[in-house]
Amino acid sequence: MFRRNSLEKTIEKAEKYFNKGEMYKARNMYLKALAQDPRNIAILNNLAFIYHVLGEEDTSKGYSEILLKECDETLKHETVKEILILKIPALVSLERTGEVMEVIDELLKIDSKDMNALFQKSYYLEKENRHTEALDCIEEILKKHPYHIGSLLSKGRNLVELNRFEEAEKCYNLVFEIEPKNKAAITLKSQLLKRKYNLTITSHDLMLKAVESFEMENFKASRDYFKKALDMSSEYAEIWFAQGELFIRTGHISDAIASFKKAFEINPTSGGIVKHKEFFKLLDRMKKINVFLGFEEKG
Structure with missing residues (x-):
């Protein structure tokens, strides 16, 4: 009993260090725990990951090898979903990607609707350029989520590879309604436009620079990049909406209102906003406060 309690305390300390990003301390605690329980699959998995983060790839792969051996030993007696899940990163670490798909298929035999398994399967199918099959997996996820x-x-990525550009663009536009400044969607839409229209630079390349400047609180540069993006192409609602968010952040409420109105003209559900009247009432109140405080002229 004392041994078990001691192990639990050591693992608890390791997890605290791990969650705080203190990888060296987490490693030391997990090594101490592993000495107490050498076949603990969760500890082996965490050590493989930590050594990967620390850049010690040979050691990481060594723990992945041990992890796989222990997983396979357990799976000889019983098919356990959690063990199959732990096999996947170990196989990826060891570059045994062909076996990854086999494990994922085993997971899907247990639960054909398992979201993580479907997503991982779509990823590997995409890497193998099996885009139609990848889409089948993704559609199963999107039915529920x-x-x-x-x-x-x-x-969107798989649709682009199948030259189904309009459908792909709808996917990215839906992401913008959920996260108006999603950088992955900005980058992917730029790639789509370059491929579709044989372009070398797009308004979304400039939008990305605007968003990155926004995140660094370089608001002047962000405003300049938004202007350049809209000078290049003014038909994309996501650029207008993201610019509106910048104007709110910098206290230019009149400019924000104008930018949001333009976004809604192009796409009435920009930014996921459906109650436009209430939205603009809120902005109008913000503007009146700014005028009262002298931050903005009445008009």
């Missing part, structure tokens, strides 16, 4: 951003982005 229609706003799952990772799946929408994945669906």
